[in-house]
Amino acid sequence: MTNIPQYIDDDTEFNYADALVRPSRPQASPPDRQEVAGRRRAYAAGFDLYLGLVVAGLCAVGLMMVYSASIDVSYQVTGNASSTTYFFVRQLRSMVLGVAVLLLFSRVDYHIWRRLAAPMIGVVIVLLGLVLRFGDTRFQAQRSLIEGSVQPGELAKFAVVLYMAAWLAAKRGRIRRITYGIIPFSFLVGGIAFLIVLQPDLSTAASILATALSMFFIAGADLFQMVAIGGVMGVAGWQLISHLDYAQQRLAAHWAAVEDLRQASDHVQQAVTAFINGGLTGVGLGESRQKFANTLPFPHTDSIFAVIGEELGLLGTFLVIVLFAALIYRGFTVARYAPDAFGSLLVAGVTCWIAYDALLNIAVMTAMIPPTGVPLPFISYGGSSLVAALAGVGVMLNVSRAVSRSAVPRRRQG
DSSP: OOOOOSOOOTTSOOOHHHHHHSOOOOOOOOOOHHHHHHHHHHTTTSSOHHHHHHHHHHHHHHHHHHHHHTHHHHHHHHOOTTOOOHHHHHHHHHHHHHHHHHHHHHHSOTTHHHHHHHHHHHHHHHHHHHHHHHOEEETTEEEEBTTTTBOHHHHHHHHHHHHHHHHHHHSTTTTTSTTTTHHHHHHHHHHHHHHHHTTTOHHHHHHHHHHHHHHHHHTTOOHHHHHHHHHHHHHHHHHHHHHOHHHHHHHHHHHHHHHOGGGSOHHHHHHHHHHHHHTTTOSOTTOOSTTSTTSSSSTTTTTHHHHHHHHHHHHHHHHHHHHHHHHHHHHHHHHHHOSSHHHHHHHHHHHHHHHHHHHHHHHHHTTSSOOOOOOOTTTSSOHHHHHHHHHHHHHHHHHHHHHHHHHSOOOOOO
């Protein structure tokens, strides 16, 4: 007689008829002593200590580089030659708010986001509609509200991760069915991405689509669904590029740069020049020449990685990449040991979101892809991006608190 498995996943439907036919799930081998000891050290503070330290390091680098990269821009904005801290003070204020949100979200049980995911998606859709109607127009795009203080596109990244985690965890056993998987996924994520494209902001839309598709794959989507969604996204993206003038110009400039870097856009050429000037060890903190007199566009936002390359050299850029790699590793480690499917998908989604944004920004600065306008998480100037990323890390730390309760043994009470 076939044994019935003695486990039931709360996030999936359990079919006893299938259990009689399908073999039971093989029991996972117990972790060795070194793995257990490593987990205890990592969660000794009641959460993933390594993840917290990595994010703190990225934020410290961000504050330092925003101050250095915005010296000349601060003078242009304020008109005061002695004012060099305008953007630094604003970034510091956003960081204080972001850290407060991080601490709050790290203490709030992450299961609450399962109930709040749908209302948050509704709020994001309303805000994206308001941007198209009342948004501030900058550089021929409407992406922000309240004089550039709020960018709903950044909030959309966070909200989509929450909603996708809640939806995929609830439908995990049925997402391979077309009515529960590919169709709802296409309507939900495609609708939000379409509103963002109308701003126009192709880079944020691409980041959201890539993050949602990755979560869909992690949740168990089959190869046919992934190929179908990827094909539709590719065709839709090509159609958008073909009908948007600024996208055509950027793509044409990038192909020209592939053949001859001297034909690349001024933005790309100045970024490459900054890396060349920096060499291995850099010209010194605050000594960048490309950030002055509008030589390098947006040195404190989109191009801050190029400023890091010039001032801190190849070693400085390598340090930043190592910090992001450590964040990704710790994120997927927390997702692996999360106590339920919702927590695992939640942490994996935030990790993918931050990883894709960092990858896009670095790829642009190294002339691998056309300019996109995606900020470098935790480092580029921008309150909405910083607060949203720190909020995502707060949720990750809260899931890691649940992991720590199983990783660190409790002391016996007298």
